[in-house]
Amino acid sequence: MNEIASRAAQGENLLFLTDEQLRKGIEAMFFAYRGFTADPDRILAQYGYGRAHHRAVHFINRAPGTTVNNLLDILGVTKQSLNRVLRSLIEDGLVESRVGTRDKRERHLHLTEAGAALERELSEAQRARMRAAFRDAGPEAVAGFRTVLEQMMDAESRALFNALKETS
Template sequence: MPEGSSPPMGQSLLFLTDEQLRKGIEAMFFAYRGFTADPDRILAQKSYGRAHHRAIHFIHRSPGTTVNNLLSILGVTKQSLNRVLRTLIEDGLVASTVGTRDKRERHLHLTTEGAALERELSDAQRDRMRAAYRAAGPAAVAGFRQVLEAMMDDETRHHYEAMKEKTE
């Protein structure tokens, strides 16, 4: 081990100490609570849960998506998604139409009422996000997104990238 071969530790690698990593972990945990808090409050009033929000969000994002596609995006079992979807369909927030090419598939759309709830939920969530973004500034936001993307599983990142490109 040659002496004096010190790498540029002082400024560039301190952010990789266990201490820094732990702070990042705790920040992630605490921030996620804030992230879900506002939609959760709205959902509770209507006796829906976070799972309903997720379904509504991604149906809004990809109108006409199939149950199977939604499944792989959300990363849950079809039985779990089905329960949520059933209530949303019963309540008239989501429309499920049998596929024309493949009749096994169901294509999912938000109804007018469903779109209204989507709007209400995403407005609430965006308000907090906007405040956080504004407080932190554009450079911080870029870093925020970079780290989050690097944190995803490969398969998950594919879903994310696909969603990202859809409206770019």
């Protein structure tokens, strides 16, 4: 029996985790996140960008025309922090900010061709890593992983996540 199947067979034992098992899960998440962000970090460094730029580009791509206020809600960052990130993305020709047609105070964000190309490069690196991990883990593990991630979200984050799922 392989390690994943063995862990799955012990699944009911995981309902009552010890502090040591939880610590291992926390550490696994830290190292997995480091791996998940490593390739995009290398790409972003070439532009002098960081993870905040990546998140902004990702969610602008995910919802073209999203407003600055909506992006603030999704990212959970301060207006000052987002403005700094958007300013550099706009100045570098990766994002366009368009005045709203119904409300002139709103700014709607769109990726330019160059921004879309960067987003594809960043997301393909992460998709390749996730595709390989999901393939190796199997469908039951993937479903369980998604369930665990969603259960870790607070109610507001889960609502934002579900709203994004509906736009797929």
